[in-house]
Amino acid sequence: MPKWFMPxxxxxxxxxxxxxxxxxxxxxxxxxxxxxxxxxxxxxxxWIFLLSAIVCGIASARFLFRGSPRxxxxxxxxxxxxxxxxxxxxxxxxxxxxxxxGVWWQWDVRLTSSLMGWMVAWAYLLVRKYGGPGSDKxxxxxxxxxxANVPFVYVSVNYWRTIHPATTVVPTLPVDxxxxxxxxxxxxxxxxxxxLRLRVHLEEQRARLDxxxxxxxx
Amino acid sequence: xRFLLRRATRLRHGFGGQxxxxxxxxxxxxxxxxxxxxxxxxxxxxxxxxxxxxxQQEEFVPVSQLPAQDQxxxxxxxxxxxxxxxxxxxxxxxxxxxxxxxxxxEVERLESDMKRGSRS
Numbered sequence: 172m173p174k175w176f177m178p179x180x181x182x183x184x185x186x187x188x189x190x191x192x193x194x195x196x197x198x199x200x201x202x203x204x205x206x207x208x209x210x211x212x213x214x215x216x217x218w219i220f221l222l223s224a225i226v227c228g229i230a231s232a233r234f235l236f237r238g239s240p241r242x243x244x245x246x247x248x249x250x251x252x253x254x255x256x257x258x259x260x261x262x263x264x265x266x267x268x269x270x271x272x273g274v275w276w277q278w279d280v281r282l283t284s285s286l287m288g289w290m291v292a293w294a295y296l297l298v299r300k301y302g303g304p305g306s307d308k309x310x311x312x313x314x315x316x317x318x319a320n321v322p323f324v325y326v327s328v329n330y331w332r333t334i335h336p337a338t339t340v341v342p343t344l345p346v347d348x349x350x351x352x353x354x355x356x357x358x359x360x361x362x363x364x365x366x367l368r369l370r371v372h373l374e375e376q377r378a379r380l381d382x383x384x385x386x387x388x389x
Numbered sequence: 390x391r392f393l394l395r396r397a398t399r400l401r402h403g404f405g406g407q408x409x410x411x412x413x414x415x416x417x418x419x420x421x422x423x424x425x426x427x428x429x430x431x432x433x434x435x436x437x438x439x440x441x442x443x444x445q446q447e448e449f450v451p452v453s454q455l456p457a458q459d460q461x462x463x464x465x466x467x468x469x470x471x472x473x474x475x476x477x478x479x480x481x482x483x484x485x486x487x488x489x490x491x492x493x494x495e496v497e498r499l500e501s502d503m504k505r506g507s508r509s
Binding site (some may be wrong): 191205206208209213214216255258259262263266267269270313364366369370372373376377379380383384386387 | 461462463466467469470471473474477478481482485488489492493495496499500502503
């Protein structure tokens, strides 16, 4: 592992430990009250979910057109993180919605397209695990569809009628709410970089193990 | 006879002209009225609305009779959400660490086997 990994991991742990204090100090939202504080982890994890789908898609495209195994390892790692952060979004969202909207789930375009993106990432992992020879390229094709879904997820709330808050909420946040949000975003972004590096390292070790098995067979 | 006919024609034209003028006048008054109404409508809309008086409470409603989203406490949902995030991240970290340690042990074992094989 690189030298920067452990200091940054320590910093990330400290930041995550500090984030609840900033979130607790942020003002209550007028109509939703306490439950709106789910937002400070829900939104950053949603952004990281979309970011990891983009990373997975770009790395898959480079793997498809250049055949680089390094990009394939990066895509595999990013797909796993898409599933992880997508799960966080799809669990924290309904918990918030139950109180704010009165329902756990609404089949509106933002929620449905997010679920689709999450299922595409699951499909990527399942194809990689059970698809047999050639599944890496098949999965890379799936990742391109996952990436194409990302802008649709992001702009959906501005173009279709939905009860999900619009993207205009973030620029209009007051200082204390904005501070808590951007601090959480920094925490999640740092965590994403660290987890991605760790997961890529696992794939590198697996590739090394495969090479050793092959050399033993020969 | 001709004189009478000419007079009758003049009178008819005269009356017809007056009726037309009156019709035009009515239309003009209507148009002005509508324009004034249209111009005044936004001004009327901008007039401060009287504040609704708080209604006198005639009965007490128990909290259990409120709609579901109003009586649902927010704190457990918030705690579950944050706990899920922390647990999911921790579980994933443990999972990656376990997989990594297994692969690294295998790599070390194979490398030592290969060294032993090359010596013998």
